[in-house]
Amino acid sequence: MVDVGRQQHLRTSRTGRRLPAKATVVVALAVTVVAVLAGPAPSSSAAPPGPTLPAEFDLSRYQPVNPEQFRSLAYVDNGRGFLRVGRWMCQIGPGYRYVGCQGHPATAPPDVRGAAISGDQQGPWWVPPGTTYRFGAPSGFRPPTLPIGSRVTLYGVTCTAPRADVVACRTGSRAMIFTPGWHKFFFPSGDIAHSPNPAPRYLPPRLQYWNQLPVSPAPPR
Numbered sequence: 001m002v003d004v005g006r007q008q009h010l011r012t013s014r015t016g017r018r019l020p021a022k023a024t025v026v027v028a029l030a031v032t033v034v035a036v037l038a039g040p041a042p043s044s045s046a047a048p049p050g051p052t053l054p055a056e057f058d059l060s061r062y063q064p065v066n067p068e069q070f071r072s073l074a075y076v077d078n079g080r081g082f083l084r085v086g087r088w089m090c091q092i093g094p095g096y097r098y099v100g101c102q103g104h105p106a107t108a109p110p111d112v113r114g115a116a117i118s119g120d121q122q123g124p125w126w127v128p129p130g131t132t133y134r135f136g137a138p139s140g141f142r143p144p145t146l147p148i149g150s151r152v153t154l155y156g157v158t159c160t161a162p163r164a165d166v167v168a169c170r171t172g173s174r175a176m177i178f179t180p181g182w183h184k185f186f187f188p189s190g191d192i193a194h195s196p197n198p199a200p201r202y203l204p205p206r207l208q209y210w211n212q213l214p215v216s217p218a219p220p221r
Helices: 004-010 021-038
Strands: 081-085 088-092 099-102 114-118 122-127 150-154 157-160 167-170 175-178 183-186
Touching (some): 088 157, 088 167, 099 167, 114 175
Antiparallel strands (some): 114 122, 150 157, 157 167
8 A cells, every 4th residue: 555645755845846746656666666676685695506517527418339349358357348538548347336547647646547436435546556456458458449529338437538638437426537737536525535636726617616516417327
C-alpha cells in the first residue's frame, strides 16, 4: 500500500510548490528501476568456483584407440600395457588404476626416473633411483606410439596425447601431466600421499590454482 503522507511529500518541492501528478509517477518509476537494476548485494560468503577439467583430460577432444595394441602378451610382463608419446614412456597395470610415466620434466627433482600412481590410493610419487620400481617391459616389448589427439584406456587408467611431446594420464582422482618444461600432479583435497607440484610461476595460468580434478565428468572405468 502506498503511504499517503510520503506521496504528499513527494508531490511537494523544497520551495513548498506542489509537483504535478505526472512528475510524481516519473520519480516513483525511476526509484523502482534503480532498485531492480541494483539487485541484492552479493554475499561475501559465496563459495569459490570449483576445479575445472584440464584440456588434457577432456576426453571429448581425443579419439579413442584400441587398447590391445598397447598390451604386452609376454608372460613376464604380466599383462601390463605400454605406450610412448614423444620422449615419455608410460606403463599401465597390471593392477587396477596403476600407472607410471618415465622421464624427467624440467621441474622434476634431480635424478628421479619418473612418477607413478598406485591404485588411485597414492601418488603421483617421484620414483628415485635405487628403488625396486621398474620402468619398461622385462620382455623387451616395444611400446607403440599413442598418436597426437588420441587416448587409450586400460585397467581404469586413461592416457592422452594432447600435443607433441606431452603426455597426460589419470586414474580416478589422481593424474599427472608431463611436458618438457613442467609437470603437474593432481590428487584429492587434503591428501598427503603424493609428491609436490612445482611453484605456480612454472605452470600455465590455467593449471596454477587447482590440484584436484572435478567430480564430473567421472573418469572411464
